Amino acid sequence: MDMKNMRENMGWLYYQYLLITGIYVLEPWEQSIFNTLLFTMVAMVIYTSYVFVPIHVRLALEFCMISPITYGHFFAINVLVITG
Amino acid sequence: MIRTDEHHSCNGTLKCHSDQKQQESNSLKNGYHRKETVQKNGKGDGFHQPRVRGEDSFEEAPMYVAVLTYMGYGIVILFGYFRDFLRAVGLEKCHQAQEREEQKDFVPLYQDFENFYKRNLYMRVRDNWNRPICSLPGPVFDVMERVSDDYNWTFRLTGKTVENVINMGSYNYLGFAENNVDFLKTVAEETRQYGVGVCSTRQELGNFSIHEKLERLVAEFLGVESAMAFGMGFATNSMNIPALVGKSCLILSDELNHTSLILGARLSGATIRVFKHNNMQSLEKLLKEAICSGQPRTHRAWKKILIMVEGIYSMEGSLVRLPEILALKKKYKAYLFLDEAHSIGAVGPTGRGVTEHFGVDPNEVDVLMGTFTKSFGATGGYIAGKKELVDYLRSHSHSAVYATAMSPPVVEQIIRAIKCIMGVDGTTEGQRRVRQLSENMCYFRSRLKEMGFIVYGNQDSPVVPLLLYLPGKVGAFSRAMLKRKIGVVVVGFPATPITEARARFCVSAAHTREMLDKVLQSLDELGDHIRVKFSRHRPSHRQELYNETDFELDS
Numbered sequence: 001m002d003m004k005n006m007r008e009n010m011g012w013l014y015y016q017y018l019l020i021t022g023i024y025v026l027e028p029w030e031q032s033i034f035n036t037l038l039f040t041m042v043a044m045v046i047y048t049s050y051v052f053v054p055i056h057v058r059l060a061l062e063f064c065m066i067s068p069i070t071y072g073h074f075f076a077i078n079v080l081v082i083t084g
Numbered sequence: 085m086i087r088t089d090e091h092h093s094c095n096g097t098l099k100c101h102s103d104q105k106q107q108e109s110n111s112l113k114n115g116y117h118r119k120e121t122v123q124k125n126g127k128g129d130g131f132h133q134p135r136v137r138g139e140d141s142f143e144e145a146p147m148y149v150a151v152l153t154y155m156g157y158g159i160v161i162l163f164g165y166f167r168d169f170l171r172a173v174g175l176e177k178c179h180q181a182q183e184r185e186e187q188k189d190f191v192p193l194y195q196d197f198e199n200f201y202k203r204n205l206y207m208r209v210r211d212n213w214n215r216p217i218c219s220l221p222g223p224v225f226d227v228m229e230r231v232s233d234d235y236n237w238t239f240r241l242t243g244k245t246v247e248n249v250i251n252m253g254s255y256n257y258l259g260f261a262e263n264n265v266d267f268l269k270t271v272a273e274e275t276r277q278y279g280v281g282v283c284s285t286r287q288e289l290g291n292f293s294i295h296e297k298l299e300r301l302v303a304e305f306l307g308v309e310s311a312m313a314f315g316m317g318f319a320t321n322s323m324n325i326p327a328l329v330g331k332s333c334l335i336l337s338d339e340l341n342h343t344s345l346i347l348g349a350r351l352s353g354a355t356i357r358v359f360k361h362n363n364m365q366s367l368e369k370l371l372k373e374a375i376c377s378g379q380p381r382t383h384r385a386w387k388k389i390l391i392m393v394e395g396i397y398s399m400e401g402s403l404v405r406l407p408e409i410l411a412l413k414k415k416y417k418a419y420l421f422l423d424e425a426h427s428i429g430a431v432g433p434t435g436r437g438v439t440e441h442f443g444v445d446p447n448e449v450d451v452l453m454g455t456f457t458k459s460f461g462a463t464g465g466y467i468a469g470k471k472e473l474v475d476y477l478r479s480h481s482h483s484a485v486y487a488t489a490m491s492p493p494v495v496e497q498i499i500r501a502i503k504c505i506m507g508v509d510g511t512t513e514g515q516r517r518v519r520q521l522s523e524n525m526c527y528f529r530s531r532l533k534e535m536g537f538i539v540y541g542n543q544d545s546p547v548v549p550l551l552l553y554l555p556g557k558v559g560a561f562s563r564a565m566l567k568r569k570i571g572v573v574v575v576g577f578p579a580t581p582i583t584e585a586r587a588r589f590c591v592s593a594a595h596t597r598e599m600l601d602k603v604l605q606s607l608d609e610l611g612d613h614i615r616v617k618f619s620r621h622r623p624s625h626r627q628e629l630y631n632e633t634d635f636e637l638d639s
Binding site for chain 2: 012016018019020021022023024025026027030034
């Protein structure tokens with residue numbers, strides 16, 4: 001039953017995504033194109049953030065001459081906010 | 085219920101009970117009244133005060149809704165450009181009209197935004213409009229099922245009909261779109277006497293006695309001196325406004341006026357200035373400016389200043405601010421043209437329109453216009469007012485001179501509908517319908533607001549627009565409602581602002597409480613499924629009735 005509920009939920013979420021982005025009105029092959037493009041972009045963003053964000057964070061902390069060991073959990077949030 | 089800051093002056097409390105007809109002289113009025121009455125009453129029937137005009141609600145949706153709407157439109161427009169590119173390159177067949185090969189170098193015919201929109205946005209969801217109906221448009225009707233094999237470019241009928249679809253889109257406010265044989269006896273008799281075709285214009289040989297009877301009846305119904313009826317509601321506006329105003333006149337028209345009014349104003353050749361919807365400050369500013377500066381270059385006074393408003397605006401469901409406009413009109417000596425297409429028969433305690441709703445004398449409005457299409461279940465329109473005005477229109481209006489007169493069965497249908505509403509035919513059916521409509525619309529609107537939908541308009545209007553905003557949800561909503569056997573009208577971009585797509589419900593007196601409940605329940609489920617309940621003003625839930633079995637009376 002849980003699997004069925006999950007599937008129904010995922011189906012409803014996909015339907016919401018179709019409605020909100022306006023893709024609902026397009027033909028199926030256009031929907032596939034858009035989904036592919038979106039998925040590619042999201043995958044690229046995730047890959048880039050996985051590869052580069054820790055390095056940038058470490059560099060930023062070193063620039064502020066703060067060692068992440070001592071004051072890490074106080075300043076980490078601020079730094080992330082400032083560096084964007 | 086009367087607020088103290090009302091703009092118009094209230095007359096005394098008791099009005100003339102006995103006679104329904106407006107006296108010519110208006111000198112004697114029964115009942116108590118103050119000596120210095122500024123405002124005469126209309127045909128009061130004695131038991132209502134001039135109603136306070138409730139506030140129009142135009143709730144704004146949260147910001148993310150507007151952002152998502154624009155994003156949705158943006159994505160679909162991008163895909164539209166992509167498909168146009170494919171069609172231009174030749175990878176895809178163009179189903180729409182195209183220029184011929186020899187004309188490819190001429191000025192392009194189909195490149196403007198309107199055609200782009202039609203090709204790429206409208207065609208995709210086109211199956212929600214122009215649905216063929218195969219029964220009369222009463223409270224329930226039958227829709228013919230149609231499918232499309234090539235994404236709405238062509239349709240074919242499967243031959244099956246979807247029966248008993250609840251009709252929430254027809255302008256059948258008082259339920260006169262019926263085929264009950266008893267009610268239609270007089271119509272059949274008149275058809276037998278006059279036939280169906282008129283074969284002439286009013287001015288030539290098409291002026292039947294039944295037309296004169298209709299006009300007298302309409303004048304009596306509205307409480308004015310005289311009226312004239314035309315064959316088509318749209319043509320009533322577009323063909324008569326040019327006869328009333330001309331080149332050095334000024335027309336002040338509301339932002340959201342109907343196309344027929346705009347077309348009539350443009351055809352007349354007068355200068356048109358637009359004031360913000362129902363905004364009296366904007367109107368006053370325009371009036372002041374017009375009177376002070378006069379015509380654009382010569383600064384001569386305007387020959388006529390005509391204020392054009394509608395009784396109920398059909399896309400918003402908002403009511404006109406009649407007392408304020410009348411005060412402005414008197415102060416600045418302008419004329420008023422009131423288009424009561426949706427409000428005649430549907431608003432007011434006895435169905436006589438916004439003039440009765442506000443307790444205003446209909447003789448104060450210079451030109452009363454209305455249509456018979458909505459509440460009377462027929463076709464055509466009328467213009468009513470002073471006798472001189474109507475006599476002038478009889479000879480100078482394009483519609484009167486060139487258009488064929490109304491067909492006799494239609495005229496008789498209007499006559500019987502008016503007689504029913506007035507109660508002249510001896511039954512209380514008309515008044516029952518007017519009251520039922522008022523009840524239905526209050527119930528429907530308040531339930532929708534409770535559920536959390538954003539609904540525009542005044543609480544006294546039978547038109548209930550429910551906002552959907554996002555372009556994807558518009559198509560989904562209409563199709564899902566048809567699947568649940570409810571027929572609704574959804575309206576999108578050119579007719580409404582681009583961010584405010586809506587579904588427009590027209591409540592009818594013929595709807596029973598069960599039908600409305602079924603519609604409301606479907607709307608509730610669908611609203612949750614599609615997520616269109618954007619309202620942030622949730623009223624408190626009504627208390628659940630106690631379940632009998634849980635209630636212990638004896639301890």
